[in-house]
Amino acid sequence: MKINRQKIKVQLKILWFAATSVFRKTYIANVCGHRTKRKGATVAFGERYVMGMPLEKNGRPDHCLECIGKMAIQCGWCGKPIRVGDYVTPYSPKPNMPEYARYHQDSPKGPRTVVGCCRSSCREIPGDEHGQWLPPGKVARCASLIEQLTGAVEAGDECPVIIAKA
Secondary structure, X not given: OOOOHHHHHHHHHHHHHHHHHHHOOEEEOOOOOOEEEOEXXXXXXXXXXXXXXXXXXXXXXXXXXXXXXHOOEEOOOOOOEEOOOOEEEEEOOOOOOOOOOOEEEOOOOOXXXXXXXXXXXOOOOOOOOOEEEEOOOEXXXXXXXXXXXXXXXXXXXXXXXXXXXO
């Protein structure tokens, strides 16, 4: 029997947060208004994971842990969860896409693409991340490594410039 160390680590982390939850401060979320802890376990499509949320200027998180879990989507290719904060990459849609596939318009003049995860089993090219999945359910677009190297990013596009030191 093979032991999955990654699953054990996640389960231990969830157990730790559950055991220490009573000692953590409770906040009222800015956007949804629910009571929440800043860090804790949440569920997305049956998969439990630990999430930590940044505090805003008023000292409270924007969303509760339950609402953050509900903002997760499924990858248009493998169906696994894309959680808030995960890196995503757009792919051209194929015929007969599943109903849960989310579409993203890269730019007004660009093609409509399907939001996919960046797991090695899904992405076509390593380093092909094009953004992050952020609340309230949108892609925060950035230039991919390939776009930067080929100069495909046009003037006026909302993409950061990344400079790597040698």
